[in-house]
Amino acid sequence: MERTAPRRGIARAAAAAALLAWLTVAGFSSVASAQEEPTEEHAEISHESEECIEKLEGGAKPADCHEAPSPILPETSELVWGIISFTVLVFAMMKFAYPALKKSMDARADKIRENLDEADRVKTEAQSVLADYQRQLADARNESNRIIEEARQTADQLRRDLMQRAETEVAELRQRARDDIASAQERALADLRTNVGALAIELAEKVVEANLDREANMRIIESYISSVGSSEPASS
Amino acid sequence: MSDRVDAYAAALFEVARAEGALETVEDELFKVARTFEANEQLRSTLTDSVIPVERRLGIVEDLLGGRAAPITTALVSFVVAAGRGRDLPAIIDKLIERAAADRQQVVAEVRAAISLDAATIERLAAALSTATGKSVTVKAIVDPSVLGGVIARIGDTVLDGSVRHRLDQLKEAI
Numbered sequence: 001m002e003r004t005a006p007r008r009g010i011a012r013a014a015a016a017a018a019l020l021a022w023l024t025v026a027g028f029s030s031v032a033s034a035q036e037e038p039t040e041e042h043a044e045i046s047h048e049s050e051e052c053i054e055k056l057e058g059g060a061k062p063a064d065c066h067e068a069p070s071p072i073l074p075e076t077s078e079l080v081w082g083i084i085s086f087t088v089l090v091f092a093m094m095k096f097a098y099p100a101l102k103k104s105m106d107a108r109a110d111k112i113r114e115n116l117d118e119a120d121r122v123k124t125e126a127q128s129v130l131a132d133y134q135r136q137l138a139d140a141r142n143e144s145n146r147i148i149e150e151a152r153q154t155a156d157q158l159r160r161d162l163m164q165r166a167e168t169e170v171a172e173l174r175q176r177a178r179d180d181i182a183s184a185q186e187r188a189l190a191d192l193r194t195n196v197g198a199l200a201i202e203l204a205e206k207v208v209e210a211n212l213d214r215e216a217n218m219r220i221i222e223s224y225i226s227s228v229g230s231s232e233p234a235s236s
Numbered sequence: 237m238s239d240r241v242d243a244y245a246a247a248l249f250e251v252a253r254a255e256g257a258l259e260t261v262e263d264e265l266f267k268v269a270r271t272f273e274a275n276e277q278l279r280s281t282l283t284d285s286v287i288p289v290e291r292r293l294g295i296v297e298d299l300l301g302g303r304a305a306p307i308t309t310a311l312v313s314f315v316v317a318a319g320r321g322r323d324l325p326a327i328i329d330k331l332i333e334r335a336a337a338d339r340q341q342v343v344a345e346v347r348a349a350i351s352l353d354a355a356t357i358e359r360l361a362a363a364l365s366t367a368t369g370k371s372v373t374v375k376a377i378v379d380p381s382v383l384g385g386v387i388a389r390i391g392d393t394v395l396d397g398s399v400r401h402r403l404d405q406l407k408e409a410i
Binding site: 208216218 | 352367410
């Protein structure tokens with residue numbers, strides 16, 4: 001809608017200028033035609049004929065009588081009317097067409113400038129978005145690298161921990177096995193000592209039972225009585 | 237528990253003293269208590285509540301009838317009939333302590349592998365009296381596990397002069 005209004009103004013101004021030019025040219029042409037009276041022309045021709053006749057009579061050649069009109073230079077009257085018409089046309093164009101045309105061109109230039117500014121702004125925004133995207137991409141890449149590095153370090157640490165734990169467990173198992181073996185040896189030796197002791201005591205009991213008759217028993221009891229009887233009373 | 241044992245011991249003591257047979261009852265009850273402790277079958281039979289009281293009393297009568305004084309048998313039957321057979325050794329020990337205390341004495345439980353004659357028991361009592369500073373009455377028990385020598389227990393004090401004790405010390409040393 002904004003673009004059709006200046007175009008319509010331009011078209012209207014161009015049509016008005018063309019109509020004005022046509023009217024001007026047509027008017028002046030008719031005026032010029034109306035001023036060329038056939039009598040004067042015929043009189044001028046007659047005057048030229050008379051001059052030609054005089055020249056020919058004077059011994060001039062026919063070519064000297066008829067000077068052909070210039071194909072480039074128009075008639076003076078046409079030139080005058082053309083200048084006037086052109087001036088009028090230029091004035092009309094400056095008066096009517098040029099402001100509309102200038103306004104239209106200015107509007108178009110403003111529009112183009114706005115579009116360029118908008119394009120610059122959009123470009124700036126796009127560049128900003130691109131920069132953000134690139135920054136985010138770089139951040140994401142850094143973050144991913146950091147995560148990968150952390151994961152690698154964690155995996156290394158975990159591997160080291162597992163290795164250390166496994167080594168510790170192996171050492172503990174080995175130590176436990178050694179302790180178990182030592183403990184089993186000690187138990188076996190203790191059992192052996194106990195069994196030997198029990199066997200010896202059992203043997204001693206059998207020997208005592210076999211040899212400890214009543215008389216020997218009474219001697220032991222008498223010894224006990226002597227021992228207890230000679231001891232000091234226990235303090236209460 | 238302890239109050240009940242004391243009450244039964246006091247009752248038995250008073251009955252024995254009233255009957256004028258305290259010393260006899262004391263000796264016989266002491267032997268009954270030691271037999272009761274040593275014989276698992278006898279202990280479980282006299283303390284089994286499933287067995288009728290009459291049956292348990294019949295067993296007591298079979299064991300003691302004719303071998304102990306009637307008052308001793310009656311007192312043991314009384315405790316078993318009251319359902320206190322499990323506490324019989326504790327009641328008897330308390331009765332003996334009470335009887336000794338009544339005589340201003342303490343009881344020494346003496347275990348030996350052989351039976352001791354009266355003279356030996358008397359010398360033992362004198363020696364233990366000297367050692368403890370108290371008048372001691374000796375209750376002798378034949379215990380073959382002692383092997384030789386004697387073990388005297390006076391209250392919480394034990395004076396062990398047995399071959400068994402020496403063998404145990406040797407065993408510990410080994």
